[in-house]
Amino acid sequence: MKVATQQFGELEVMDTQIIHFPNGIIGFEDCNDFVIINDEDFEPFRWLVSLDKKEIGFPILNPFLINEDFHKELPAVIAKKLKSDTIMDIFCVVTLKGEGGKVTVNLKGPIAIDYLSKEGKQIILTSEELSVSHPLS
Numbered sequence: 001m002k003v004a005t006q007q008f009g010e011l012e013v014m015d016t017q018i019i020h021f022p023n024g025i026i027g028f029e030d031c032n033d034f035v036i037i038n039d040e041d042f043e044p045f046r047w048l049v050s051l052d053k054k055e056i057g058f059p060i061l062n063p064f065l066i067n068e069d070f071h072k073e074l075p076a077v078i079a080k081k082l083k084s085d086t087i088m089d090i091f092c093v094v095t096l097k098g099e100g101g102k103v104t105v106n107l108k109g110p111i112a113i114d115y116l117s118k119e120g121k122q123i124i125l126t127s128e129e130l131s132v133s134h135p136l137s
Helices: 076-083
Strands: 002-005 009-012 033-038 046-050 057-061 088-097 102-105 111-114 119-122
Touching: 046 088, 076 088
Parallel strands: none
Antiparallel strands: 002 009, 033 046, 046 057, 057 088, 088 102, 088 111, 111 119
């Protein structure tokens, strides 16, 4: 199917690429279907793009690039899945803030994506060590 996106224009998306978020993402609960876009120009960043609202798209980043021990912060069931044969990824949303261009990443609310079930979920971690705006720059 063809979908219109603000960031990438019109894209051809296969049903197998669609990740369903039953509860949406915090602040965007009405957006349930997304695709992950890899853009070589922005690596290691990727894009989580809504199929429900073309103007919604989030730059995302693998948190293990920031903290190699990030799995210790995750609920045991997710950490176990990441280490098993299950095809799963964890990403964190990246934000560009203000005129100074401060780039931050939300380590407190990572997004887990299970490629086998094609479902995604935002997880809220309880650790006081994690920030919703961890500086990248």
